[in-house]
Amino acid sequence: MDKFIVSARKYRPQTFDTVVGQAHITTTLKNAIRNNQLAHAFLFCGPRGVGKTTCARILAKTINCENLQPDGEACNECHSCKSFNDGISLNIHELDAASNNSVDDIRSLVEQVRFAPQAGKYKVYIVDEVHMLSASAFNAFLKTLEEPPPYAIFILATTEKHKILPTILSRCQIFDFKRITGNDTVEHLQEIADKEEIKADKAALQVIAQKSEGCMRDALSILDKIVSFTNGEVTYQNTLEHLNILDHDYYFRLLEHLLQQDLAAAMLLYDEINKKGFEGDMVLNGFAEFIRNILVCKDVKAAALLDVVEGMQEKYTSVAKATGLSFLVSALNILNEAEINYKMARNKRLHVEMALIKLNFLQQAIELSTDNGTVIKKKRLDGPVAYKIKNINPLQVKAAATDAKPATQQSSRLYIQEEVQPETKPATKPKANTATATVAAKLPVNGAQSAAAATARPAVGKVSLLETLRAKIGDQYNIEEIKEAEALELNKLQDTWNQYGLKMEEQQKHSSANTFKLAKLNIETDNFFTVVVHAITQQRFIEQEKMLLADFVQQAFNNRSITFKVLVEQGEEEEVPANLVLNSRQRFEKMAERYPLLRDLRDKLRLELDY
DSSP states (O other), X not given: OOOOOOHHHXXXXXXXXXXXXXXXXXXXXXXXXXXXXXXXXXXXEOSTTSSHHHHHHHHHHHHTOSSOOTTSOOOSOSHHHHHHHTTOOSSEEEEETTTOOSHHHHHHHHHHHTSOOSSSSOEEEEEESGGGSOHHHHHHHHHHHHSOOTTEEEEEEESOGGGSOHHHHTTSEEEEOXXXXXXXXXXXXXXXXHHTTOEEOHHHHHHHHHHHTTOHHHHHHHHHHHHHHHTSEEOHHHHHHHHTOOOHHHHHHHHHHHHTTOHHHHHHHHHHHHHTTOOHHHHHHHHHHHHHHHHHTTSSGGGGGOOOOTTOHHHHHHHHHHSOHHHHHHHHHHHHHHHHTTTTOSSHHHHHHHHHHHHHTHHHHHHHTEETTEEOOOOOOOSOOOSOOEEOOOOOHHHHHHOOOOOOOOSOEEEXXXXXXXXXXXXXXXXXXXXTOOTTOOOBOOOHHHHHHHHTOOOOSSOOHHHHHHHHHOOEEEEEEEOOOOOOOHHHHHHXXXXXXXXXXXXXXXXXXXXXXXXXXXXXXTTEEEEEESSHHHHHHHHHTHHHHHHHHHHHHTOTTOEEEEEEOOOSOOOOOTTSOOOHHHXXXXXXXXXXXXXXXXXXXXXXXXX
């Protein structure tokens, strides 16, 4: 029985033309060899499994070929090429920097560079995973890398270019490898399947290419596993089963249930998916990717971004036409939030089901927030929001036209609050015009005629979300009074301050009450004042009551934006009580008073203390 060799090794490219998906690099290297313009150091960087080490080996073999072909390829027939293919070439040295990353390993490499090749023109040193070298090893390598002997060529390979020192990067010719596209991966897998006489569906190879994410080595490893699993027949279904991938048919069914707002069917479908062994985060991620593909299909120009198996494009396009754009964008937002919070959820299944419940009622929420096919935004209130209201008797619109008595003049405003009444209740109040009233409209009270004029005022600008809801549901209103916020006034502020001091005395806090009596108030702006005290202890007494005090003043002026700050009046330094925390300077002064030699020591040594 022959020894099995994995496809990644068995079908490893041996010439530049057989390298998959890196034509921009192979063409450059072949032209450099033909024109004899080889650099002394190369850096191959890019993702894993895209051909960095393979291209390094092909380059090392080609530059030592004795019968170089006109197209820049090796002949594979001369002694140098055969020894390379057999793995016995003495001109090619490979070093794994992941396990040989010390200074001694690099020094031994530098010692080998001193000796010229016995056969061939160049000695090639391939250093794989070069970013794993230590900083000392990089520094030991710098001089040799900058000015190597004419027969030495270094090829460095890495997956993490940002970890390499800039001094190393500046000494190398850098080649950036890209991920292999899905089409190139499928074509290469099909060639290998034909050579191995394997029956492989194109849809199955496309799934393998998507799963490998541009890494050819991963794609070949997956193909080997599936061939062993299916005994030489690679189909779409057994590929999905082996790779534990959820079929898109489940997502199409789930989307259909959600659009029909059939919550029971959606929950049963998720239960079926869960019983198949698929975790909740995989379902959320897969469904989010599915919604993204549907969203991409909404625009013909973006349809090229659709990455699905062949034959599914038409189904995605048809579903995209029947699905609203608002639903897709909102669904993506819900799924993204659910996926982010999935790890923190204690009940994983309930977390996913909550996301499905939100998606199920999403269509209904969108319908309520639209008017004639256009989305209506919530109305912003720029003015202050009332925090205290007072009920007053509702105004009769009919009586307003006949009653000639003017209402009492006052500086209050009206607050219209939405109140939906049951349909069975007899209508004793006239219904307000739903196209003109707003939830937080502020109107001056100038009698019943002003209120009637306010309800009859025509709409200005766009229709708000709440107005649309009123038009669909119907509503009635109560007119309630709120107070106007007052600016700071010194006499009233001083009275309020004294009242709070009396409260402190009633609570047996005599020290704090005395502090309030001695404090001096200064109004800086309409909403800000300062409190000046004589000592730090007084400042801390007031700071302890700051939250309750601020609330007391705000209630007195009906103004929640009022703030204040406690300042200490400059004067002679006070003696800080022992129960308060001392700063560094105060601690030193205390120690110096007790031990005078400590101050003399500081002066004689000319110490500058950092307090």
